[in-house]
Amino acid sequence: EDKVVQSPLSLVVHEGDTVTLNCSYEVTNFRSLLWYKQEKKAPTFLFMLTSSGIEKKSGRLSSILDKKELFSILNITATQTGDSAVYLCAVGLGTGGFKTIFGAGTRLFVKA
Amino acid sequence: GAVVSQHPSRVICKSGTSVKIECRSLDFQATTMFWYRQFPKQSLMLMATSNEGSKATYEQGVEKDKFLINHASLTLSTLTVTSAHPEDSSFYICSPHYRAGTETQYFGPGTRLLVL
Numbered sequence: 001e002d003k004v005v006q007s008p009l010s011l012v013v014h015e016g017d018t019v020t021l022n023c024s025y026e027v028t029n030f031r032s033l034l035w036y037k038q039e040k041k042a043p044t045f046l047f048m049l050t051s052s053g054i055e056k057k058s059g060r061l062s063s064i065l066d067k068k069e070l071f072s073i074l075n076i077t078a079t080q081t082g083d084s085a086v087y088l089c090a091v092g093l094g095t096g097g098f099k100t101i102f103g104a105g106t107r108l109f110v111k112a
Numbered sequence: 113g114a115v116v117s118q119h120p121s122r123v124i125c126k127s128g129t130s131v132k133i134e135c136r137s138l139d140f141q142a143t144t145m146f147w148y149r150q151f152p153k154q155s156l157m158l159m160a161t162s163n164e165g166s167k168a169t170y171e172q173g174v175e176k177d178k179f180l181i182n183h184a185s186l187t188l189s190t191l192t193v194t195s196a197h198p199e200d201s202s203f204y205i206c207s208p209h210y211r212a213g214t215e216t217q218y219f220g221p222g223t224r225l226l227v228l
Contacts, residue, residue, distance in 0.1 A: 042205050042219040102155040
């Protein structure tokens with residue numbers, strides 16, 4: 001069975017801290033790994049990763065994929081209260097018409 | 113990014129009634145539509161996949177007669193929750209796939225359904 005596992009499930013940090021969110025996966029037909037940020041509504045896209053070892057960066061957020069070890073990390077540096085959200089990791093499959101499987105998410109709370 | 117709308121954004125209904133949720137892709141043609149459901153503090157669970165003009169494919173455990181999906185055009189898909197019950201209360205999100213080879217997945221803003 002295809003699965004995506006995120007850790008930790010929840011995290012509380014102080015403003016300015018750096019956090020690392022983990023995502024591991026076991027799927028039969030990997031196509032891509034995606035990270036999303038979800039606040040009150042639908043998820044918003046952060047990154048898509050398809051190749052190992054190439055870091056993607058957007059401001060204080062960065063992510064990297066290891067296809068050999070089947071995991072990805074999402075880093076957030078100098079966290080701000082506005083980073084408080086649920087971060088979802090998803091794996092796009094190469095079959096089933098671009099089907100995507102989501103992890104349970106990491107709930108991040110950044111204290112002022 | 114792609115523009116996707118859902119209507120209504122929030123609905124409260126009595127048990128036994130049917131609720132229709134519309135999902136529109138406003139600036140592209142969605143050949144495939146994914147419908148997800150998200151219960152509180154849980155992740156998104158894929159309910160069904162539909163291709164324009166053909167019947168939807170439902171995930172295991174999702175009743176096709178209860179969750180009717182229509183994808184009659186490239187810009188509109190509807191999900192009808194028939195005879196809704198309190199356990200159907202959830203956040204329903206559509207996600208159109210709009211171009212072969214495009215990896216990024218966009219979501220509609222979601223519809224929060226509360227069945228009393």
